[in-house]
Every structure is written in structure tokens, then in C-alpha cells.
Amino acid sequence: MPEQVRGVITKGVGGVYTVRCEDGSIRSCQIRGNIRLKKITPLVGDIVLTGESGDPDIPFVLEKVLPRKNYLVRPPLANLDTLLLIFACEDPVPDLKLLDKMLIICGVLKIKPVILFSKSDKDPKSCDKYVSIYRNAGFDCFPMSKDEPIQEEVKALIRTGLTGLAGPSGVGKSTFCNNLLGEGTMKVGDISDRLKRGKHTTRHAELFEYEEGFITDTPGFTSLDLFEVGVLYTDVSGGYPEMRAASSECKFADCRHIAEKQCRVRELIGDGIDEGRYNRYREFYEYLYSRRPNSAGGYK
Numbered sequence: 053m054p055e056q057v058r059g060v061i062t063k064g065v066g067g068v069y070t071v072r073c074e075d076g077s078i079r080s081c082q083i084r085g086n087i088r089l090k091k092i093t094p095l096v097g098d099i100v101l102t103g104e105s106g107d108p109d110i111p112f113v114l115e116k117v118l119p120r121k122n123y124l125v126r127p128p129l130a131n132l133d134t135l136l137l138i139f140a141c142e143d144p145v146p147d148l149k150l151l152d153k154m155l156i157i158c159g160v161l162k163i164k165p166v167i168l169f170s171k172s173d174k175d176p177k178s179c180d181k182y183v184s185i186y187r188n189a190g191f192d193c194f195p196m197s198k199d200e201p202i203q204e205e206v207k208a209l210i211r212t213g214l215t216g217l218a219g220p221s222g223v224g225k226s227t228f229c230n231n232l233l234g235e236g237t238m239k240v241g242d243i244s245d246r247l248k249r250g251k252h253t254t255r256h257a258e259l260f261e262y263e264e265g266f267i268t269d270t271p272g273f274t275s276l277d278l279f280e281v282g283v284l285y286t287d288v289s290g291g292y293p294e295m296r297a298a299s300s301e302c303k304f305a306d307c308r309h310i311a312e313k314q315c316r317v318r319e320l321i322g323d324g325i326d327e328g329r330y331n332r333y334r335e336f337y338e339y340l341y342s343r344r345p346n347s348a349g350g351y352k
Contacts, residue, residue: 056101056115060131060214061094062259062266069094069114071102072261079112081105092117096257096268097130097214122161125280126272127257133213134164135270136206138196140171140223141179147220148182150274152291152332154218155191157281159290166209167193170224173200185326190293198227207232211263216270225269232262278340285340292333294325308341310334 059073071079079102083094094100094117101116123130137154139146146169158165167186172179172195179195186193194203217225259266289296295317299307303314309330321330 056103058099058101060259060266061096061098061100061114064094064096068110069100071100071112071114072259073102080110081112081114082107082110084113084115087114087117093128095120095123095128095130096259097123097132097266099131122163124161124270124273124276126276127270129216129257129268129270131214132161132163132216132270133265134166134210134215135273136166136168136210136215136217136219136228138168138170138217138219138223138225138228139182140220141169141182141195142171142175144220144222146182148328149332149335150220152329153278153336154274156278156283156288156291156336157276160281160283160287164209165191166206167191168196168206168228169193170196170198170227173197185329188294188324189326189329190297196224196228198224198231202228202231210265210267212265214259214265215262215267216273217267218270218273220274229267232267278336279343283340285337285344288333288337288340291336292329295330295333298325308337310337 057073057075057077057079059071059079061069062072063070067082069081069083071081073079081102082105084103087094094114098120099118100114101118102112103115105111105113120130122132124132135154135158137151139151151167155165169179169182183193183195192205192209194206196202217228219225257268257270259268289299295309298317298320299309301316302309302312304312307315307317309315309317317325317330321327
């Protein structure tokens with residue numbers, strides 16, 4: 053049997069998949085029939101085994117798609133390690149409910165979130181406040197300005213693995229890419245031009261090499277509904293590590309932190325737990341609890 057070469061799908065268009073192989077080669081592949089029979093749709097980010105096809109036009113095939121650790125339905129993307137969540141301190145004012153929703157989704161999908169608050173030079177006081185709230189909550193969180201280099205701590209977090217970029221329009225994602233890739237690691241225009249397109253444009257994800265890993269935009273991620281990802285009310289605490297840590301001191305092991313007596317989480321509101329974060333937690337929890345599955349397979 054010809055040798056199979058392992059790699060990652062970096063692009064997929066019209067049934068042809070570009071694979072960056074571990075040996076450094078780039079292969080254009082079609083799908084082997086056994087993958088179709090299993091009704092597997094390869095995604096950008098998938099780790100695959102490739103082999104020779106015998107077809108001179110498309111000389112390689114995808115032999116096997118290896119198990120995924122996670123995947124997104126929008127954009128179709130697999131095996132995301134880190135997600136850079138970029139929100140502006142102002143212009144536009146940060147939608148912290150959207151940010152917290154994305155943190156919940158990261159928790160469910162086992163993706164490491166890294167939060168960047170851009171335009172810190174426009175309102176340093178507000179930026180410091182937001183950064184403090186999310187650092188105190190247990191997240192990696194950093195200020196960002198177009199006139200300052202990207203902090204080394206941020207670069208270290210995205211140097212390996214697959215990193216996605218997400219956030220509302222106009223927050224500086226393209227600026228981040230220009231600052232990150234100014235050393236010529238890859239063509240800045242390849243990704244920054246895409247980031248400047250309208251937020252409703254439908255397009256496919258594509259991976260770009262960055263140091264020992266890859267980076268990609270994630271169009272559509274911010275509009276994901278919690279139900280699309282399969283989030284349950286019991287999963288909400290995954291986006292609130294500060295509350296999860298405090299819950300060990302609650303009187304009841306199954307405390308929901310809504311109205312229970314001797315709830316340590318509620319005792320810490322304003323003194324270790326941000327009130328806005330708590331209110332958003334409660335809103336998400338109560339919404340999903342009201343939509344919890346019932347014994348008949350529907351929703352309450």
C-alpha cells in the first residue's frame with residue numbers, strides 16, 4: 053500500500069481540498085469514496101491522511117479524516133485550539149452579553165478564549181475596567197492599540213495550534229493582523245482583506261500559516277445561537293469560571309446561584325464577582341433552563 057501522509061486541511065473549494073502535510077508538502081486532494089460512504093464532510097482544520105490517487109489532474113486523495121476534538125457549524129471549521137475574541141473599548145461600545153455568550157460556547161467546545169479589548173488609546177480608563185473584569189474572572193485578557201505592538205504574551209498564546217479570530221465589525225481585527233504579520237510571516241492582505249468584507253458575506257474558512265500553527269477568521273461565529281452549539285443550562289457556568297470557583301462554598305452542591313440560600317456566588321457580587329457578569333449569567337441560565345429538554349424529547 054502506498055504511504056499515507058498526515059496533514060491538515062487548510063482550504064476546501066469545489067470538492068478539492070488543500071492539505072498542508074507534516075513533511076512540508078502541499079497536496080490538492082479529492083475525497084476517497086469510503087469517506088463519502090460514511091457521509092463524512094471534511095472541514096477546514098481537519099487532520100487527515102492523504103494518499104496517491106493515480107489521477108494526474110488531482111494526484112492525491114483524502115484517505116481518512118481523523119477524529120475531531122471540536123467543530124463549528126458556522127463557519128465550518130474543525131479542531132480549533134484558541135479563539136481570539138476582539139472587542140473595542142468604544143466605537144462600538146463592547147457588547148458584553150455577546151462576549152459572554154462566546155465564552156460559554158468556548159467552554160462547551162473546549163476552545164481556549166483569549167480576549168483583546170482594542171482601541172485602548174481612545175478610552176484607557178474604560179479599557180482598564182474591562183480588562184480588569186475579565187482578568188479577575190480568570191481569562192487571558194489584554195488591551196490593544198493600533199499604534200502599539202502586540203504583546204508577547206498574546207503571541208505566545210497563538211504561536212502553535214489553530215487560532216481563530218472573532219468579534220463584531222469595526223473592532224480592529226484587520227489592524228491586529230497587520231500588526232501580527234508585519235514581519236512577513238504571511239501576506240497580510242490574504243486575511244486582512246477578507247476581514248474588511250461585510251459581516252453578512254458568506255465564505256469559507258481558510259487557514260494561514262503563522263509560526264508553528266495556523267490562524268483564520270471565523271465569519272458567522274458571533275451570530276451562533278447557543279442552541280446551535282448544543283449548550284444546555286448546565287453548561288452556562290463554563291463561561292463563568294469565577295462563579296464556578298466560588299460555587300464550592302455554596303451550601304447546596306447543585307446551587308444554581310439564582311435564589312438559593314447561603315449562595316456564596318451571590319454573596320460575592322460586587323466583591324470579587326462583577327455584577328454585570330452575574331446578571332448576564334443569570335439571564336443565560338434562566339433562558340436555557342426554560343428551554344430544557346423534557347422527557348418526550350421536546351422542550352419545556
